[in-house]
Amino acid sequence: MRPVRFNINAKKANIQDAVATVQAPPGFSGEGFFTTKMSDVVGLARKNSMWPLPFATSCCGIEFMATMASHYDLSRFGAERVGFSPRQCDLLMVMGTISKKMGPVLRQVYLQMAEPRWVLSVGACASSGGIFDTYSVLQGIDQVIPVDVYVPGCPPRPEAIIDGFMRIQDLVGQESIRRRNSEQYKALLNSYGIE
Amino acid sequence: MQSIIILSILVLLAPLVGGLVYGIERKVKARMQNRMGPNILQPFYDFFKLADKRLVMVHSTHAFLGVMHFISIWVAVAVLIFGGDLILVIFLHLLSTALLIMGGFSTRSIFSHLGANRTAISILAYEPVLIIMAVSIYAVNGSFQISSIIGSEPLLYKMPLTFIALLLILPIKLKKSPFDVAEAHQEIAGGAEIEYSGIFFEAIYTAKWLDYIFVYALVFLFGGSNYLLGAGLVVGTFIYLNALDNSSARVDYRQMLKFSYFVALPVAFINLLITLFN
Ligand code: SF4
Numbered sequence: 001m002r003p004v005r006f007n008i009n010a011k012k013a014n015i016q017d018a019v020a021t022v023q024a025p026p027g028f029s030g031e032g033f034f035t036t037k038m039s040d041v042v043g044l045a046r047k048n049s050m051w052p053l054p055f056a057t058s059c060c061g062i063e064f065m066a067t068m069a070s071h072y073d074l075s076r077f078g079a080e081r082v083g084f085s086p087r088q089c090d091l092l093m094v095m096g097t098i099s100k101k102m103g104p105v106l107r108q109v110y111l112q113m114a115e116p117r118w119v120l121s122v123g124a125c126a127s128s129g130g131i132f133d134t135y136s137v138l139q140g141i142d143q144v145i146p147v148d149v150y151v152p153g154c155p156p157r158p159e160a161i162i163d164g165f166m167r168i169q170d171l172v173g174q175e176s177i178r179r180r181n182s183e184q185y186k187a188l189l190n191s192y193g194i195e
Numbered sequence: 196m197q198s199i200i201i202l203s204i205l206v207l208l209a210p211l212v213g214g215l216v217y218g219i220e221r222k223v224k225a226r227m228q229n230r231m232g233p234n235i236l237q238p239f240y241d242f243f244k245l246a247d248k249r250l251v252m253v254h255s256t257h258a259f260l261g262v263m264h265f266i267s268i269w270v271a272v273a274v275l276i277f278g279g280d281l282i283l284v285i286f287l288h289l290l291s292t293a294l295l296i297m298g299g300f301s302t303r304s305i306f307s308h309l310g311a312n313r314t315a316i317s318i319l320a321y322e323p324v325l326i327i328m329a330v331s332i333y334a335v336n337g338s339f340q341i342s343s344i345i346g347s348e349p350l351l352y353k354m355p356l357t358f359i360a361l362l363l364i365l366p367i368k369l370k371k372s373p374f375d376v377a378e379a380h381q382e383i384a385g386g387a388e389i390e391y392s393g394i395f396f397e398a399i400y401t402a403k404w405l406d407y408i409f410v411y412a413l414v415f416l417f418g419g420s421n422y423l424l425g426a427g428l429v430v431g432t433f434i435y436l437n438a439l440d441n442s443s444a445r446v447d448y449r450q451m452l453k454f455s456y457f458v459a460l461p462v463a464f465i466n467l468l469i470t471l472f473n
Contacts, residue, residue, distance in 0.1 A: 045243030070230035084384040087392030
């Protein structure tokens with residue numbers, strides 16, 4: 001038996017789900033009004049609308065397909081629209097073995113994404129080279145691009161991918177709205193040789 | 196005076212309503228596929244997120260064409276709401292799609308070209324039916340003015356076949372399966388808007404919401420002065436479109452053209468002949 005509740009007991013549709021609301025950001029509320037910070041609102045919007053760009057090169061990609069499909073349903077988090085143009089996406093999901101020749105391509109794709117952008121490294125191969133400790137495989141994509149969250153596993157189950165995704169969401173929701181202008185961010189990118 | 200203010204507010208609210216329709220549609224679609232689906236306000240989250248992305252444009256003409264696409268479709272919806280000329284509405288809408296196609300062709304990306312090409316093909320498929328629809332409305336009503344159409348008896352009873360033809364081409368117009376060749380995600384990676392990003396993509400994205408308003412307003416016209424009937428038609432069309440979208444697979448663009456010319460167009464044409472000789 002698989003350790004997934006949905007498999008055994010079909011989940012009943014609930015009226016609460018249909019109008020699923022997100023947690024309101026902290027702020028002051030009174031009769032008929034609610035105030036909060038601009039950055040919180042933008043963070044909330046960003047967090048719930050992460051468009052992933054799947055960069056799937058091998059087996060972990062299959063697991064991502066399961067994550068997108070109706071059983072695990074990544075669209076609950078607003079990540080329904082998988083873009084295949086780096087310009088329109090926010091989250092680069094690297095899934096699979098990245099060989100050394102693929103490294104520059106990955107970097108190119110990362111550079112083409114418009115800020116704000118995040119990177120999720122899915123699976124042992126993308127995070128550390130995994131079982132492929134050979135001359136041809138990049139030992140972790142963090143050698144070419146900055147990574148925000150690593151998901152371990154070979155391959156990680158869809159639950160793990162979703163967990164990684166939710167961690168990214170936490171990051172995004174709390175980040176300052178103009179992280180891309182901060183010194184720290186620039187220093188991070190410079191350490192990868194990105195202007 | 197007061198009615199003008201109300202109508203202007205309606206025009207300003209049109210994108211909001213369209214966004215809501217889009218959100219509900221995503222939810223309905225998700226439920227039809229037995230999944231949870233995104234939040235109903237999802238389009239607005241996307242909207243705010245896109246507004247703050249860094250500006251990346253291919254070149255300025257490309258970006259300009261995208262924004263004009265949005266503006267011209269908004270003007271089309273505005274004329275529709277203000278009760279203007281039906282022909283004007285249809286051609287403004289055509290203009291907006293043409294701008295998108297020009298935008299698609301103005302980049303060097305091959306996917307953008309493919310998408311623009313297919314958008315042009317789908318115009319070929321649905322535009323004749325829309326024009327025949329306008330002509331037959333004229334034949335029945337003696338006027339292209341939307342305000343007079345809305346004031347008259349329900350068109351549905353006089354030209355049911357035209358309505359059926361409209362239903363047949365709506366999936367092409369809204370890029371829904373089985374006729375979603377224009378933005379087939381798996382084949383050509385998203386259509387003519389593929390090279391837009393950030394705030395310019397937002398214009399395209401919002402134009403899509405306005406497209407919904409445009410289409411459902413056209414459907415509403417068939418109810419005439421019977422607003423309840425119009426609303427019923429809109430809801431029926433919404434359910435029909437989503438059911439069709441979820442239960443069918445994409446066809447080739449040649450099959451789409453054939454379907455449009457050999458099924459939808461004759462149906463509309465027969466209705467036109469009947470109204471002309473009555
Ligand atoms: S981590 Fe394992 S499953 Fe994932 S790509 Fe590498 S070998 Fe394949």
